[in-house]
Structure formats: C-alpha cells, structure tokens
Amino acid sequence: MSRSEFCGSTVLVTGGAGFIGSNLCHRLLDDGPERIVVVDNLLSADMVNVPDHPAIDFRLGSIADDRVLQQLPQQFDWVFHLATYHGNQSSMHDPLADHANNTLTTLKLFDHLATRQAPRKIIYASAGCTVAxxxxxxxxxxxxxxxxxxxxDSPYQISKIVGELYGNYYFTKHKLPFVKARFQNVYGPREILGAGQWRGTPATVWRNVIPTFIWKALCNTALPVENGGIATRDFIYVGDLVEGLIACAHKALPGSVYNLATGVETSIGELAHLINSAAGAPAPVDLRPARTWDRSGKRYGDPTKARTELGFTAATALPEGLRQTVEWTRANRSVIERCITQHRHFLDRKAGL
Structure with missing residues (x-):
C-alpha cells in the first residue's frame, strides 16, 4: 500500500484537537482524504490546533457520548483512536475521570464500530509505560x-492496557481490524502547556517534561529535575510518531502490537542540558526528590518489530527535534501564555499564594 490510500477516504480521529491528533490530521491532509471527522471534548486540547480545512469535520464532545456516536458517519475507511485522559498524574488525582475518558471511550467506540461495516484498520494509541x-x-x-x-503505577497505565485487552476481544470476537501502537515519550510542536480544562493538579499545565523544560528555559526559570536526573526515557519526535501511525494503518497486521520508539535512552539530566543548549538560555536546575509513584524510572522501547514489519524508523535525532520544538514554542508563545494563564488562580492556590 502507499500513502495515496488515504486519498478520497473518510477518516475518524478521536482526540484530533490534541497534541498528537492534530499533528496526525495536518499530515493526513497531505494525502487528500475526502473527510476527516475529528471528535474531541477539548478536555486537554485547544481549538487552535485543529486544521482550518474544508475536509475537517469537527465534532465537539466525547466519543463515549451516545449522541456523538449516533451522529457519526455510517462507515469509516480508517480510525485513529487517540482520545485520552492525559496523563499519569492527572489519572492518580481522579481515577474516575481517567476511567470515563480512557477506558469507557475505548469500549464504547469499539462496541459501536462492531455494529458497522469494519474500517480497513483501527489504530489504538497505547503506552509503552504499561509494559516498562x-x-x-x-x-x-x-x-x-x-x-x-x-x-x-497509575490508573492511566491501567486504562491503556485495558484498552488493548478490549481491542483484542473485539478483534477476535467481531473481527475488527485492530492494531495497538505503543507510544514512547512523544514531543514536538503543538503540545500546548495548559490547553483545555483544569483537571485538579498542576499537571494540567506542567505536562510532559520537554515542553515544560523548554518553556521554563525560555522564561529563564529553573528546570525541575527529580532524583538527580537519573531517570531515562525514549523521546520520539511527533512527526516521526505520526509516520509510525500511518505505517500501522498501511502495513500492520490486525491484532498486532508495535512499539513506536527510537530505541535511544536519554536521561532527564542530559535532556535538561540539551534543552538549555537548544534554547540558548542556560536556565538553572532545581533538584527535587524522586517521584514516589514512578517505579519505572529507566525505560526505552525496542523499535525492531516496527522497523522489520512496517518499515518504520524514527528519523529525527533528539537535538534536531528539540531545535524545531523550541522554534515552534517561540512562534506560539502567546497561545501557550493564554492557556497557562487560564489556570493561574488554580496554580497560585496550589502554591499557597
């Protein structure tokens, strides 16, 4: 198959206003789909990310909402299920919200699709941390x-692996062409700190480590480094991740699971140095204790299977990806400031100000 398979097709992207989903939508538009239905409740996303394009059909709401499900087109050629309750710390604060926005969304979507003509492929966004x-x-x-x-370690990890189990069930019972894509730590443009609604903790704003470090470095604020920076992660650029999702759609065997990873292990201490270099602003480091909940301190993914079966290899080296992300952050500073500011009174209250 070639990428032109998307030409003239109808695609569903749940969570399509989010960081990864919006990057996927922008990329899919290059291949000329007839229609991309984006379903997003904007819980942790912002409309600025949604492409302004006649092929985009945006539906505000949760994919777990019966009204939203009933109003979907009868058939999709491709489904990318990226809707999620972001991420570990928010899920620990509110496990019921995680269940409603991770587990229930997945179950209801798969159950709905089982009553329709099956898409060519359903790609489910899972998480490498579930098996780390x-x-x-x-x-x-x-x-x-x-x-x-x-x-x-968290309800988020539980709900992600439960989503895989439900997908396996609907694959074996209803023949849904389901594929699991396990993400490592994704970073890059369109990850907006503070996008969406307040979800109870400062993790609403200070989400993943890379956008947090970049923002703080550009603001000349200390970078919070826990446990001496010894933890490691596999950082994959969002443009590469999107190509991995497309490779899953084109080449993956239904029922299979693939790591979308670089296979490169980077410590948080090294990451702080790289971001300071990319930002051109040597921000100080704020050393903090280890996170008590995170037991998978060192982890990275093996990309061999995706490379062998899908022909997918992450092409963007971390320094180059960080450079592009810093450049995007500078260009979109006003959007990020708007999203952070909407939560300022909550952040101040948490800080006792």
Whole structure:
C-alpha cells in the first residue's frame, strides 16, 4: 500500500484537537482524504490546533457520548483512536475521570464500530509505560512481548492496557481490524502547556517534561529535575510518531502490537542540558526528590518489530527535534501564555499564594 490510500477516504480521529491528533490530521491532509471527522471534548486540547480545512469535520464532545456516536458517519475507511485522559498524574488525582475518558471511550467506540461495516484498520494509541520494567537500575529495551505487571503505577497505565485487552476481544470476537501502537515519550510542536480544562493538579499545565523544560528555559526559570536526573526515557519526535501511525494503518497486521520508539535512552539530566543548549538560555536546575509513584524510572522501547514489519524508523535525532520544538514554542508563545494563564488562580492556590 502507499500513502495515496488515504486519498478520497473518510477518516475518524478521536482526540484530533490534541497534541498528537492534530499533528496526525495536518499530515493526513497531505494525502487528500475526502473527510476527516475529528471528535474531541477539548478536555486537554485547544481549538487552535485543529486544521482550518474544508475536509475537517469537527465534532465537539466525547466519543463515549451516545449522541456523538449516533451522529457519526455510517462507515469509516480508517480510525485513529487517540482520545485520552492525559496523563499519569492527572489519572492518580481522579481515577474516575481517567476511567470515563480512557477506558469507557475505548469500549464504547469499539462496541459501536462492531455494529458497522469494519474500517480497513483501527489504530489504538497505547503506552509503552504499561509494559516498562519497574527499575531505576540499568534498563533493557522494552519489547512488544514483555509481560504486563499486575501492579501498575497509575490508573492511566491501567486504562491503556485495558484498552488493548478490549481491542483484542473485539478483534477476535467481531473481527475488527485492530492494531495497538505503543507510544514512547512523544514531543514536538503543538503540545500546548495548559490547553483545555483544569483537571485538579498542576499537571494540567506542567505536562510532559520537554515542553515544560523548554518553556521554563525560555522564561529563564529553573528546570525541575527529580532524583538527580537519573531517570531515562525514549523521546520520539511527533512527526516521526505520526509516520509510525500511518505505517500501522498501511502495513500492520490486525491484532498486532508495535512499539513506536527510537530505541535511544536519554536521561532527564542530559535532556535538561540539551534543552538549555537548544534554547540558548542556560536556565538553572532545581533538584527535587524522586517521584514516589514512578517505579519505572529507566525505560526505552525496542523499535525492531516496527522497523522489520512496517518499515518504520524514527528519523529525527533528539537535538534536531528539540531545535524545531523550541522554534515552534517561540512562534506560539502567546497561545501557550493564554492557556497557562487560564489556570493561574488554580496554580497560585496550589502554591499557597
């Protein structure tokens, strides 16, 4: 198959106003789909990310809403299920909200699709942290066949793996052409700090480490580094991740699971140095204790299966990806400031100000 397979097609992207979903929508438009239906409740997203294009059909709401489901087109050629309750810390603060926006959304979408003519492929956004080793010692690259712990670190991790199990069920029972894409730590343009609604903790604003570090570096504010910066992650540029999703749509075998990863392990301490260099602003480091909930301190993914079966390789080296992300952040500073500012009184209250 070629990328032109999307030409003239109808695509569903849940969570399409979010960081990854919006990047996917912009990329899909290059291939000339007839219609991209975007469903997003803007819980952790902002409309500025949604492409202004006649092929975009935006639906405000949750994919778990029966009204939203009933008003969807009868048939989709492709489905990308990216809607999520972002992320670990928010899920620990409100497990019921995580269940409503992760587990229930997945179950209701799959159950709905089982009553329709099946799409060519359904790509589910899962998480590499669900199968990561629980270690701060030297880590081995996580493979697709690694065991899943019965003692996961957060409701987010639980709901992501439960989504895989539901997908497996609908694949075997209803023949839905379901594919699991396990993301590592994705970063890049269109990840807007503070986008969406307040969700109870400062993690509403200070989300993933890269946009947080970049913003703080550009504001000459100390970078919060926990546990001496020894934790490691596999950072994959969002443009590469999107190409991995497209490769899953074109080439993946239904029922399969793939790591979308670089296979490169980077410590948080090294990341702080790289971001300071990319930002041209040597911000100080604020050393903090280790996060008590995070036991998978060192982790990265094995990309071998995706490379062998999908022909997918992450092409963007971390320094170049950081440079592009810093450039985007500078160009979109007013949008980020608007989104952060809407939560300022909550942040001040949490800080006791």
């Amino acid at each position: 080793q629980k270690t701060f010692d030297a880590a081995e690259a996580t493979t697709e066949d690694d065991p899943v712990s019965l003692y996961l």
